[in-house]
Amino acid sequence: GAGVSQSPSNKVTEKGKDVELRCDPISGHTALYWYRQSLGQGLEFLIYFQGNSAPDKSGLPSDRFSAERTGGSVSTLTIQRTQQEDSAVYLCASSPSLGGRNEQFFGPGTRLTVL
Amino acid sequence: AQKVTQAQTEISVVEKEDVTLDCVYETRDTTYYLFWYKQPPSGELVFLIRRNSFDEQNEISGRYSWNFQKSTSSFNFTITASQVVDSAVYFCALSGRSNDYKLSFGAGTTVTVRA
Numbered sequence: 038g039a040g041v042s043q044s045p046s047n048k049v050t051e052k053g054k055d056v057e058l059r060c061d062p063i064s065g066h067t068a069l070y071w072y073r074q075s076l077g078q079g080l081e082f083l084i085y086f087q088g089n090s091a092p093d094k095s096g097l098p099s100d101r102f103s104a105e106r107t108g109g110s111v112s113t114l115t116i117q118r119t120q121q122e123d124s125a126v127y128l129c130a131s132s133p134s135l136g137g138r139n140e141q142f143f144g145p146g147t148r149l150t151v152l
Numbered sequence: 153a154q155k156v157t158q159a160q161t162e163i164s165v166v167e168k169e170d171v172t173l174d175c176v177y178e179t180r181d182t183t184y185y186l187f188w189y190k191q192p193p194s195g196e197l198v199f200l201i202r203r204n205s206f207d208e209q210n211e212i213s214g215r216y217s218w219n220f221q222k223s224t225s226s227f228n229f230t231i232t233a234s235q236v237v238d239s240a241v242y243f244c245a246l247s248g249r250s251n252d253y254k255l256s257f258g259a260g261t262t263v264t265v266r267a
Contacts, residue, residue: 070254080243080257093252128197136253138204140187143197 039063041144043129049150050119058114058147062131069112070132070141071104075125083127086112087135098123119151154179156246158258166266171231173242173261178225181205181248186220186227187255192240200242203227234265 042061050056062069071083082096086106097103101120106112116123126148130141155178165171177186188200201213203220210219215235219228231238244258 072255079259080255082254082256085252085254093254096254126195130197130255138185138202140199140202141255142199143189145194145196 041129041131041142043127043144043147045147046145047148047150049152051152052121053118055115055117056119056149058116058127058149060112060114060129060131060144062110062112062129063142064110066131066133066142067109068132068135068139068141069106070130071112071114072128072130073098073125074128074146078125080128083114085135116149119149121151124149124151154181154184154246154248154251154256156244156256156258158244158261160261161259162262162264164264164266165234167236168233169265171234171238171263171265173229173231173244173263175227175229175244175258176225177227177244177246179246179248179250181250184246184248185253187245187247188218188227188229189243189245189257190240191243191260197243201229231263234263236265236267239263239265 044059069086074080089106101117104114126146128146130143132139132141157176184205186203190198215232217230241260243260245255247253
């Protein structure tokens, strides 16, 4: 079956613009996670969804970041008024359900460059 | 708090040598899960292995083996008879109930296998 897909694969934007990153999880996976990978910070957790709800938003770096998930499937990560420090690879992962026994399957990521 | 430490930043070996990657973790959870992921140059994180905290049996899967020792909070990973295709960044990760099973990653170890 299809794995986790993300779009776009690359996004170059100007400072101050808004961007939307999309994640399509593996069909039937109820848990969805967003991570960010940057040179200085390594791999850091941003937010997760169980179904359509996001119980913990504390990993989001600032209030310019938001995420939603609809229909228990596709998720969108939105960054408003982008800054150069937002440049990173944004990774999405899904798992059959929330819980450590389930490995997370990662998508190919979206490389965001803010000029 | 959860913390994963990969002390080795880079390892370079010649093909057919064995490679052991060190991972030390900290957690307050009594039940937790440990993972190894591989990130080849293509960028996608690939799940390799998972180990539950209540199962210290060490196993071998093909050329991969792992050594989980709860007493020293270590979860080391070995690639036997390395091949050029093993060249990648390897991440050790930890999840547990106290942080809703989101993955806490180590900084990663870059493995270069030379022909």
